[in-house]
Amino acid sequence: MTAKIGVGILGTGRISDLHVLEYIANPATEIRGLCDRNVELARQKALAWGLKDVKTITDDMDDIFRDSEIDLVEILLPHDIHLRAALGAMEAGKIISLQKPMCSTLEEADILVEAVDGYDRPFKVFENFxxxxxxxxxxxxxxxxxxxxxxxxxxxxxxxxxxxxxxxxxxxxxxxxxxxxxxxxxxxxxxxxxxxxxxxxxxxxxxxxxxxxxxxxxxxxxxxxxxxxxxxxxxxxxxxxxxxxxxxxxxxxxxxxxxxxxxxxxxxxxxxxxxxxxxxxxxxxxxxxxxxxxxxxxxxxxxxxxxxFILSTRDFINKVCNGGDPVLTTREAREILRFxxxxxxxxxxxxxxxx
Ligand SMILES: NC(=O)c1ccc[n+]([C@@H]2O[C@H](COP(=O)([O-])OP(=O)(O)OC[C@H]3O[C@@H](n4cnc5c(N)ncnc54)[C@H](O)[C@@H]3O)[C@@H](O)[C@H]2O)c1
Known part of the structure; x- marks a missing residue:
């Protein structure tokens, strides 16, 4: 890992505006990649967030996964793509924060829980309330x-x-x-x-x-x-x-x-x-x-x-730096999805x- 945690945002839609707040403010993190199917939106967001030097702005999430300067991937996509994006980020060995709900079905959630059980990097399902x-x-x-x-x-x-x-x-x-x-x-x-x-x-x-x-x-x-x-x-x-x-x-x-x-x-x-x-x-x-x-x-x-959002993200950055279970774990998120x-x-x- 480079000195700062390099962050890549997957999906620069509505809610990304609140996810980037802590990643921009926290001295331990730096946003190095933005990905959206609508790449013009990703470019506009970089400007709006005052990020002049984002290395990778792309419409292809594989570019984010391939980028060795991106350590942590924040997944902010429609629910039916959560599983695919999360598995892709795991295959690339990234630290992962996946927006709720973890998946759109319990069957998909079970696949993810099993995959994360054998994964040796932090994996958080993002819940802010x-x-x-x-x-x-x-x-x-x-x-x-x-x-x-x-x-x-x-x-x-x-x-x-x-x-x-x-x-x-x-x-x-x-x-x-x-x-x-x-x-x-x-x-x-x-x-x-x-x-x-x-x-x-x-x-x-x-x-x-x-x-x-x-x-x-x-x-x-x-x-x-x-x-x-x-x-x-x-x-x-x-x-x-x-x-x-x-x-x-x-x-x-x-x-x-x-x-x-x-x-x-x-x-x-x-x-x-x-x-x-x-x-x-x-x-x-x-x-x-x-x-x-x-x-x-x-x-x-x-x-x-x-x-x-700020406190949820800060908690995860602290856990990545110092250890401890993310909130939510995939097993906890699976229980909430079941609910x-x-x-x-x-x-x-x-x-x-x-x-
Ligand atoms: N925690 C909260 O309070 C809260 C609030 C709103 C949304 N959310 C969650 O955030 C996630 C995103 O919601 P949103 O409201 O920002 O949706 P959105 O539609 O505004 O944003 C999703 C973005 O993903 C992009 N996208 C879609 N498919 C893609 C692909 N294959 N590759 C790259 N980019 C792709 C879209 O172009 C869009 O910009 C969802 O999981 C949603 O449940 C959470």
């Missing part, structure tokens, strides 16, 4: 015993309307509307991965999942898999749910997606609320604790959604899925 500072604060409070043992988690995800949201290219919307490319619906399966990861991080793996998933069409023709209600049963009589709603005229304050999330975790002696995710509804404190008969508001916490797939399966088959 569990690195969102208010979520980290809630986890700290629970570890300190503030609410006792968590008994239930309620996650509410709201898609809405925003005049300040970022532009999502039509191409990024198109592949998400084709289940053979995305693996499942845009809110329950794709974005839902983050919500199932949150449930997993606070409660562990579920025993059973049940769901109702309906459809609603946005004014521009984009079909959401909402409203949806997914219920979970965890070991030791603990429960949870994910409720997803699209409210076309609900104003969301955001510079990212017109979407926001709220989480409520109830324990034996207290309750924690996390009051935001992608965006903001008004100006509520990011974390509130109810315990001992009174509320405590935690306000001194960064709430920009980009922080979750999301069970929600889709339950709705399709009209029954509870026992895992």
């Amino acid at each position: 569990i690195f969102y500072p208010p979520v980290i604060k809630a986890r700290e409070l629970i570890e300190q015993g503030a609410i006792g043992k968590p008994i239930s988690i309620r996650i509410k995800s709201h898609a809405g309307y925003s005049e300040t949201e970022w532009e999502v290219p039509k191409s990024a919307q198109d592949w998400r509307q084709r289940v053979e490319r995305s693996g499942g619906g845009p809110l329950v399966f794709d974005d839902g991965h983050h919500k199932f990861a949150l449930a997993w991080s606070f409660m562990g793996n579920p025993e059973a999942v049940h769901s109702f998933i309906r459809e609603v069409t946005r004014e521009d023709g984009f079909v959401f898999d909402a409203p949806a209600m997914v219920s979970f049963l965890f070991p030791e009589n603990r429960v949870g749910n994910l409720e997803i709603v699209y409210s076309p005229e609900l104003i969301i304050n955001t510079v990212y997606y017109a979407q926001d999330d709220r989480v409520e975790i109830s324990g034996e002696k207290g309750i924690i609320w996390i009051n935001g995710g992608h965006g903001k509804l008004g100006d509520s404190p990011p974390v509130i604790l109810y315990e001992g008969g009174r509320f405590t508001e935690f306000t001194n916490i960064p709430t920009g959604w980009e922080q979750s 999301a797939s069970a929600a889709e399966q339950s709705n399709r088959e009209g029954k509870t899925i026992y895992l």
Whole structure:
């Protein structure tokens, strides 16, 4: 490995803008390669990110794999290409960060888990919501015993309307509307991965999942898999749910997606609320604790959604430099994919899925 970790970005689409933040800022890393099927987009991104000396800008991912100055590959591609790209990067011996969901099907995920089991370089499945500072604060409070043992988690995800949201290219919307490319619906399966990861991080793996998933069409023709209600049963009589709603005229304050999330975790002696995710509804404190008969508001916490990407990437760079398991491992990511797939399966088959 060269003195700095050379980074190659595969897929310079919408979300790459948040992935490069830490790789640019961190003294241990340097972006040396950009690859996109739309190579002009990759060139534009290099300019926008202020990267003047990117050695390899290409439309062919094999160029990134062949480049010996690229140590680490960040895979930010549509879900149906995740497996192919990850196996190619492994064959080239790269350190890998693969965006969620690890693959579009469990069968593909099993192939990847087996391949990574025999791989001797760091391999991370990228998940950012569990690195969102208010979520980290809630986890700290629970570890300190503030609410006792968590008994239930309620996650509410709201898609809405925003005049300040970022532009999502039509191409990024198109592949998400084709289940053979995305693996499942845009809110329950794709974005839902983050919500199932949150449930997993606070409660562990579920025993059973049940769901109702309906459809609603946005004014521009984009079909959401909402409203949806997914219920979970965890070991030791603990429960949870994910409720997803699209409210076309609900104003969301955001510079990212017109979407926001709220989480409520109830324990034996207290309750924690996390009051935001992608965006903001008004100006509520990011974390509130109810315990001992009174509320405590935690306000001194960064709430920009980009922080979750920065901290997730920083954690991986630290693990690459100093050792330790990446978050997520492929086995953990496979469990979360199983969680999301069970929600889709339950709705399709009209029954509870026992895992
Ligand atoms: N963590 C999060 O919160 C979050 C948010 C959005 C997206 N994502 C994930 O990020 C990934 C990318 O999503 P996006 O919204 O940026 O999509 P996008 O469509 O904007 O970007 C994907 C890019 O990949 C390029 N591409 C497609 N096939 C290619 C190929 N064979 N070779 C090279 N380039 C190719 C496309 O041209 C496009 O620019 C997905 O896995 C998605 O689930 C995660």
